[in-house]
Amino acid sequence: MLSRTADNLYWLSRYVERAECLARILDVASRLASLPAAYGGSTNEWESAVATAGCVDAFAAAHGEANEKTVTEFLAFSPDNPSSIRNCLEIARTNARSVRTALTVEMWDAINGAWHDLNSFDARGMSREEFARFLGFVKEASLRFDGSAYRTMLRNDAYWFSRLGVYVERADATARILDVKYHVLLPEKERVGGPLDYFQWASILRSVSALTSYHWVYRESVKPWLVADLLILNRQMPHSLASCYENISRYLDDLAAFYGRQGNSQRIARTTLTKLSNARMEQIFQSGLHEFINNFVADNNRLSAAVAEQYLV
């Protein structure tokens, strides 16, 4: 397959996944921001949404204060923010057009349809209700694209590159959520979760669509260290770092078997997966949650670079 095609497929999936992730971040921020002040504490949810989306500097350059209006505009619609939902879908569709031949009709239909529908939403003066509908639309577009890929693509290199994009992006997103919120997950404070904490923890779970899953896995009230366990080590949870790396490693192995050649990306993926498999939450808390997450982000970036070097150029 053409390297450029592989590159386009990989980034197409990354951008669709990123759009969905942004939609969830905005959903959670709206929910927290709409809580009565007594439950909201002093943290500014809109600031933390910008941080979770990974665009603090770009936002600061474009706007002063982070509030509902500026943040939703910047993260959802801004043409100047390269990672706004609008731009993600725009870039995804451009990539899709470039690799039409590598997509199934259903995938093209999903992304092209989403791109057309996107233009029917008028960003200016959008009511809260309309905005909620917009976020729902983004999540559905991603589900439809992802589902089309899963159900209709041949299981060959095109599929594996497309899957890799999903999981590398997802690992990155989960890691950023953890990075921004790690302080509320630290167990040593041993707070008896007040209402504020409960909503913070629940919001983290919601941002990776795992609030219900949490209860099924732990059958307990929401505890911060269990939230951390779910997002980092629990392989049952599709957004956890461990689950992402299980998939990344698997698809890279498929590629290696298909091409009959191993490389750097397979080695990095396996090492990272082994680290996640052997880790225990207590250890991670002991040696520092923040440091652990930082290391993970660095590993994930190295992997992404290795994939690019090995296959995409």
Add this chain to the structure above:
Amino acid sequence: MTAYDEMRTAAGAVRPAYSLLSNWLGTVPKDVLDYRRREAEFIFRRIGITFAVYGDAAAQERLIPFDIIPRILTQREWDRLTRGLIQRVKAINAFIGDIYGKREILSAGIVPEELIYRNPVFRPEMNGKPVPHDLYVMIAGIDVVRVDENDFYVLEDNARTPSGVSYMLENREIMLRLFPELFIDHPVAPVDNYPDELLATLKSVAPLTASGEPTVVLLTPGIHNSAYFEHSFLADKLGVELVEGRDLFVKNGVVWMRTTEGPKRVDVIYRRIDDDFLDPLVFRPDSELGVPGLMSAYQSGNVTLANAVGTGIADDKAVYSYMPEIMKFYLGEEPLLKNVPTWRCREPDHLSYVLDRLDELVVKEVHGSGGYGMLIGPAADKNTLDLFRVKLKHDPSNFIAQPTLALSTCPTFVEQGIAPRHVDLRPFVLTGRDKVRIVPGGLTRVALKNGSLVVNSSQGGGTKDTWVLDR
């Protein structure tokens, strides 16, 4: 000027090939047609069949209007047309080979030398260079029009990178989807084997140095090209890689493509990119669309370009006027398809004739295409006529003129209901080493405006499905 209508005789009787369709049109309610037309438009937009209009930033992706009433040709009409097309393309290939070879037609004084040597699409780089299997034009789109019961005229030969075949295929798909009942009553010859025929043609012209199973690619200028949809559509149907210039490189006189498994050798390039942009080392140095070194690999005989470089000299509109003589010269045959009488403004007596009758004629630029820069005398206002008078006097050799033909009409679904509109037809002729392949059908373009003779999509024309009845 009354045009020949393909459905009805001048007396109003329905021609036999159209009888079932005409009955059906008589019974189907207008809102059903309207509903299906909108459905067709929706499907086209969803699958992304759009085209870009140059110089129209606001409507970067536009839909070519699709008319849901098919155009019908009988088997007899089609057979006659086919014979004429094969003959014409054979002569075109012989002519190009001669021009870049012995130049006998120039020595014989049949085509004037300066028409070739001073022609911007003439490629001296091709002089004396053999091309694989002596084939230059493997994919031709010959635009034909009808003016009466028996005669097809060739309006234009497209010997470079003719487009439109994706519409032939998609229009049929849509018709099958929207009007399955019509196909039960009509024995319509299928067209969906076109990609197979094209692939067989392309593989047959692989260079002799290629491996047993030659690697074919389709080279596109990229997603900003107006025909990009067609490029990706065809690559998909052919099952070949859709490459851009940056995906290819040349090493030791061989063309390679960059793949996830390392470099892979390329044998045949179906290029949908103009000569000018193919290789920055030989042609336009500022081109980023091409592949540096491609021409040297080509000249070493290690890769086949389809179509060959320099085929533009055969579809030049001034050379067009010599086609009857060209066919006689190489084949010793009278042309089966007529040429439209053409005045070459480069010749002073032709020019003065054209200037005298400008309001009756169609004036075209010699290298124009897509209906740009064209004058339709009878439809033009005084200012436009004056402007063209100045243009013609200033640079006569850039223009040709032809009588305004009464293109045949076909029933078309327009706002007012069903009405006759002018049409043309572009069938596609595939020439391989082994044989010539023509799929029964083509792209019918229709001028949707009442009375308009301009069918080009860039000028508001639409398309129709073209049925050749197999009986």
